[in-house]
Amino acid sequence: MAQQRSYSLEAVVLKRSDFGEADRVLTLFTPNKGKIRVVAKGIRRLASKKAGHLELLCHTRLQMAQGRNLDIITQAQSIATFPALRNESEIWHMTCAFYLAELVDRFIEDDTPHPNVYRLLLETLHALDADALATKQQRAGGEPEDALHTRTRLLLCSFEIHLLTYAGYEPGFRACAHCNAELQPVENGFAATLGGALCPNCSRLWSRSLSLNALKVLRILHRSDWSYVPRLRLSAELLGEIEAVMHALLRYHLEHDLKSWSFLETLNHRP
């Protein structure tokens, strides 16, 4: 029998689906290989020692064996399991964590290394885990529910800005995305289709408005690692405006990509 080649790997588990009687196919995000799919054999059996180390979003060290189609996990040892994100009482934070995994899965293509995105995902998961723990304590101290989530909502915006940047869709918050004039400290505009903020002249034609405060916060998030973002006091309205900008950008780039993919498919399948 030919000897199977084995190797070790560090990864975050992005996605899982059941396969065969007791197996699972996992989508892993790794620092050097990017996004890959592998098989975890027997993992759904009760006695599986690997199961606890291969939960969704676990940061894990793996021993792998080369398989005929997909490579096979032979050993797993978790590095971080983010316990506060698995606590049923902080279900909102858990949902946020799944959202991060979903975004990485949608924006990052298979088998392409993205060490920046890998680092970003891990740092954000650690920050989210710490937030979930802090939230639990603050709630016990009687802080109102909506105030509890402000910092975490901003953390998601920070993740989105950096993910877009690393994926090649850096949003423009310094110069007008249409005429390239430097943006002034006034109310500007914003158009997702142009990838960023617009000066008042250009925004008259085709954009929604962008308040000066929202622009300032977006710039802070853009230029800083999350650990350097100061604790900002934001009104619900301002936070909503910032989230709307980021969601419009994400939606535009995802749909745009999907269209170009299906267009390329059409070309490929032409006789």
Ligand SMILES: [Zn+2]
């Ligand atoms: Zn302009």
